[in-house]
Amino acid sequence: MRHFRLLVVGNGVSAYGSYLNMVALNVFIYEVTDSALAAGLFMAVRLMTSVVSGFVSGRLVSAYDRKRLMVGADLTQCLAMVALLIAPEAGRAGLLYVLAVVTGFCSTLSGVALRSSIPEIVGSELRVRANSLLATGRSLAMIAGFASAGLVVAQFGYVAAISLDAASFAVSASVLLALPIRTKAAGPEEGEPGGEKPEQGGPGGEKTARRRQAGTLLLLRAAPVLAVMIAVRAADGLGSSSHNVALPVYSSALDPAHPATFVSQFWATWAIGNIVMQQVCGRWAGRGGRQGPGERAFAIGACVMSAAFIVVFAGLPTGVAVAAALVAGMADGLTEIAYVSRLQAAPDAQRGRLFGLSASVENTGFGLGMLVSGALLDHFRPLHVVGLLHGVAIVLCLAMFVVLVRYGRRERPPADAARERDVPSSAESEAR
Numbered sequence: 001m002r003h004f005r006l007l008v009v010g011n012g013v014s015a016y017g018s019y020l021n022m023v024a025l026n027v028f029i030y031e032v033t034d035s036a037l038a039a040g041l042f043m044a045v046r047l048m049t050s051v052v053s054g055f056v057s058g059r060l061v062s063a064y065d066r067k068r069l070m071v072g073a074d075l076t077q078c079l080a081m082v083a084l085l086i087a088p089e090a091g092r093a094g095l096l097y098v099l100a101v102v103t104g105f106c107s108t109l110s111g112v113a114l115r116s117s118i119p120e121i122v123g124s125e126l127r128v129r130a131n132s133l134l135a136t137g138r139s140l141a142m143i144a145g146f147a148s149a150g151l152v153v154a155q156f157g158y159v160a161a162i163s164l165d166a167a168s169f170a171v172s173a174s175v176l177l178a179l180p181i182r183t184k185a186a187g188p189e190e191g192e193p194g195g196e197k198p199e200q201g202g203p204g205g206e207k208t209a210r211r212r213q214a215g216t217l218l219l220l221r222a223a224p225v226l227a228v229m230i231a232v233r234a235a236d237g238l239g240s241s242s243h244n245v246a247l248p249v250y251s252s253a254l255d256p257a258h259p260a261t262f263v264s265q266f267w268a269t270w271a272i273g274n275i276v277m278q279q280v281c282g283r284w285a286g287r288g289g290r291q292g293p294g295e296r297a298f299a300i301g302a303c304v305m306s307a308a309f310i311v312v313f314a315g316l317p318t319g320v321a322v323a324a325a326l327v328a329g330m331a332d333g334l335t336e337i338a339y340v341s342r343l344q345a346a347p348d349a350q351r352g353r354l355f356g357l358s359a360s361v362e363n364t365g366f367g368l369g370m371l372v373s374g375a376l377l378d379h380f381r382p383l384h385v386v387g388l389l390h391g392v393a394i395v396l397c398l399a400m401f402v403v404l405v406r407y408g409r410r411e412r413p414p415a416d417a418a419r420e421r422d423v424p425s426s427a428e429s430e431a432r
Helices: 002-033 036-063 066-086 089-122 124-156 158-178 203-222 224-254 260-285 295-312 318-343 348-376 382-407 415-422 425-431
Strands: none
Touching: 002 036, 002 089, 002 124, 002 158, 036 066, 036 089, 036 348, 066 089, 066 158, 089 124, 089 348, 124 158, 124 260, 124 318, 224 260, 224 295, 224 318, 224 348, 224 382, 260 318, 295 318, 295 382, 318 348, 348 382
16 A cells, blocks of 8 residues: 555645646637637547557556556557647647547556456555545546646646646656555466556457456456446446536526636535545445445445435525535545446456456446536526436446345445356356
8 A cells, every 4th residue: 555655645646737738728729729619629529549558458458468458558649749849830720630649548547457456556455545545646636637727827837737747747757656555467478567468460369369358258248347347438428428418507597797616616516525435435445344435335336426426407406406406525535435346356468458348438437428418508598408318327327236136236235246246157267
């Protein structure tokens, strides 16, 4: 955990730079191109890259050393930011879309690699505490990045914001390189120093790839609750996009003179609830041999989160709406810890592909939701749009309850038992 806490600091620094530039780059693109369509296209390219790179990242994480992949992803993003800074003004517009592809791919790869590595870095029994620390670090980075973006750009300009982002990735890569951590399970396969043999290069590599793919499918078939959890996360992405798109519209209707007031109150309160719950989960899981929130907690938390987001847009007094935002943040923190910890209970050979699949599914849901929400808000009230898309998540959570009851699953199996129960013994050798 000592090494992991340093990793959390490095990851938080890079996350701060990312959130800072999420604001700064959008405005920068608009100023460079003088086109709202160009700014929207930048976001679309980045999101589509994240969707596609989820599947690719799962394969890379399963085949290569994860620490090297994370360092490479950080350094690549650092170099991309530097290239944008030194590029002539005439070539910056086209380079921005290259940057969208690079950041979309590298951020997804780094996230999949890190989440897949946590059980190997800290041990399976401490993964819930580690997940809570990592989530808290990123939440604090989000608050700091969004809060300081306007000040940094206004006082120092875009060059300073982009330079700060590049430096944050360099810090993260340096921390990773300095830490003596193991990111893959012991006993590399196929003679590869850092892990499994790459999937390309001859019949042997293709056979290995088919075995790993079959192992992932067997894992999902043997653990239908896990498959439903991934589907619920896709619906969560759909719902999350709806309140992200609807929030400025709703806030403007509440107070046309100060449209940002309710947005700020909402996100600040949501972040507080999120961080508090992450800390509670981490501390609770570390006592008395507790394993942390399980599958039923995930389903309950997802239902509460979606319901709370709907309440926010119900036109109730501001105090009630802010309280609902607090509940939504707490439920979101609970579901995040429960979900990531559950995927990490899978065998290391399938874990990378599961997180890659999850990243693609979540980004697909979020991107689709952005399109649907934007179209529906032209014709319907924010409450109706948010209620519809978050309602989909609630329906899937109820379906998950049915699956849990049908299979009589307990809150969470121990890490070792999860490996035995998720993949049948007759198929385990093929899966690996």
